[in-house]
Amino acid sequence: GTAGLAGLLDDLAAELGAPLAELPRAEKQRAVRLLEERGAFHYRKSAETVAEALGVTRFTVYNYLNRSRG
Template sequence: MIINAISSGATSVRLQIGAPGVDLSIGTLHDALQEMIRSAEREIGSDSASWSREEKQRVVRMLDERGAFLLRGAVDDIAEVMGVSRITIYNYLNAIEASAE
């Protein structure tokens, strides 16, 4: 659904993020990405500044499963929040893809 919205030029979407039945109205796609990151912080139980490498990899997997990387600029935004380079995010994504094979 989000893929169709993005490819159709949507500038805002309505997503269900987090626990079933929790519906958040998101204004922009950037806001949607920020909410996905906040949701990941809640699931991990700590803020992004204190995440270990394993937790960062877990969050990248969660965000990938939720379609976060379909959003333009997501890699840069997520890398900034995590305090890593965009290359590190791509390495995490490559490791996820390799483990799925």
């Protein structure tokens, strides 16, 4: 697949079988957890990019991250 964050997002959407923005909330939380495990959040402006892909705010992405780290 494509390199970098875009590639991770594409791979995950393919894996989960739906565009990330169309996933139910629980699946979005899972997606954020999987992205974190795969190093997605080491990229510059990653929270912004992930939020855009999921159709949520950056604040929501940080919330999901905090929840998965809790």
